[in-house]
Amino acid sequence: MSVMNKSDNSVRQDIFRGVQRNVPLAMYTRLQLGGLAEFFAEPESESDLIALLKQSQIGKIPVHILGAGSNLLVSEKGIGGLTVRFSNPAFCGITIEGQRVTAGAGAKLGQVITQSVSQGLGGIEDLIGIPGNMGGSLLGNAGTNSGDLGQWVESVRVAGINGEISVLSKNEISFGYRSSSLDDAVILSATLRLEKDNPAELAKRMQKLWIVRKTQQPSGERASVYVFKNPATGASAGELVEQAGLKGTRIGGAVVSEHNANFIMVEPEGTAEDVLRLIRFVREQVEIITEIKLELSLEIW
Numbered sequence: 669m670s671v672m673n674k675s676d677n678s679v680r681q682d683i684f685r686g687v688q689r690n691v692p693l694a695m696y697t698r699l700q701l702g703g704l705a706e707f708f709a710e711p712e713s714e715s716d717l718i719a720l721l722k723q724s725q726i727g728k729i730p731v732h733i734l735g736a737g738s739n740l741l742v743s744e745k746g747i748g749g750l751t752v753r754f755s756n757p758a759f760c761g762i763t764i765e766g767q768r769v770t771a772g773a774g775a776k777l778g779q780v781i782t783q784s785v786s787q788g789l790g791g792i793e794d795l796i797g798i799p800g801n802m803g804g805s806l807l808g809n810a811g812t813n814s815g816d817l818g819q820w821v822e823s824v825r826v827a828g829i830n831g832e833i834s835v836l837s838k839n840e841i842s843f844g845y846r847s848s849s850l851d852d853a854v855i856l857s858a859t860l861r862l863e864k865d866n867p868a869e870l871a872k873r874m875q876k877l878w879i880v881r882k883t884q885q886p887s888g889e890r891a892s893v894y895v896f897k898n899p900a901t902g903a904s905a906g907e908l909v910e911q912a913g914l915k916g917t918r919i920g921g922a923v924v925s926e927h928n929a930n931f932i933m934v935e936p937e938g939t940a941e942d943v944l945r946l947i948r949f950v951r952e953q954v955e956i957i958t959e960i961k962l963e964l965s966l967e968i969w
């Protein structure tokens with residue numbers, strides 16, 4: 669009997685035989701919140717991944733890719749379909765040849781930066797201190813006021829949702845402010861072309877930038893996330909939240925940071941629902957007071 673003739677439930681069970689089910693996603697996200705992934709896989713190779721993508725397509729099962737979970741809020745209800753996490757070393761390698769740095773989707777952005785700097789390759793050191801993996805950071809074109817990851821990209825290796833692998837060159841991808849055209853792709857790895865520089869000078873610069881960044885982010889025990897994109901002109905999102913008098917505002921266990929109002933911190937008893945309610949409240953208040961509608965940077969599953 670063809671798989672497509674079976675009941676939906678049995679199709680789902682057959683397709684992902686051997687794949688973990690009902691896996692709590694909280695442990696894989698920065699906020700340590702959220703419900704279960706219906707199916708959860710950490711593929712060991714590209715061929716494993718391709719098989720999963722093909723199976724998902726056959727079963728019309730949605731696929732979600734988890735990075736380091738630094739920019740994600742997973743609802744308490746959890747998420748249906750297949751969640752894929754690139755934790756296996758097959759997806760986390762970093763290789764450097766000449767001015768080219770190739771990093772797997774699961775490689776930590778911080779490690780890509782420090783390894784590049786130690787080899788005297790500069791450009792991305794400005795991004796030091798931004799939490800995330802290469803895949804998530806490319807998708808959202810992570811950056812600062814002085815530049816972003818996308819500007820250093822030479823090519824990106826991706827898998828389509830049907831499992832077909834292709835290599836996109838720089839001119840086939842567009843990067844915008846905290847966005848890219850890679851939305852529909854599964855990012856497998858990326859090659860950056862960086863600039864030759866003095867390793868000692870670069871390391872000094874990176875350390876200084878790291879110290880500055882630490883002062884801009886909330887510190888302490890509580891988990892925090894960066895919530896809104898900065899509007900195209902004028903005040904930053906954090907300044908607008910502050911202008912609206914919302915620093916320190918609390919709903920349940922979620923609090924707007926006193927340190928930088930574009931961060932929400934979560935106390936141990938906080939829930940994803942608290943964070944969602946606080947985000948809604950802050951957006952409404954900022955719009956009422958400043959007439960600016962803030963756009964979310966944080967992704968909600």
Ligand SMILES: Cc1cc2nc3c(=O)[nH]c(=O)nc-3n(C[C@H](O)[C@H](O)[C@H](O)COP(=O)(O)OP(=O)(O)OC[C@H]3O[C@@H](n4cnc5c(N)ncnc54)[C@H](O)[C@@H]3O)c2cc1C
Nearest residue numbers: 733735736737738739773799800801803804805810811855
């Ligand atoms: C304290 C703090 C400071 C921050 N500062 C900055 C900052 O200065 N600048 C900035 O730009 N951001 C900042 N962020 C946001 C965050 O760090 C970045 O967005 C980060 O790049 C997200 O990477 P991630 O691996 O954690 O992605 P995740 O949060 O896991 O995922 C984000 C998105 O990427 C997708 N994704 C992940 N991997 C892949 C893949 N391989 N293929 C396809 N899609 C994928 C996910 O499906 C999701 O849609 C900050 C966050 C925090 C908590």
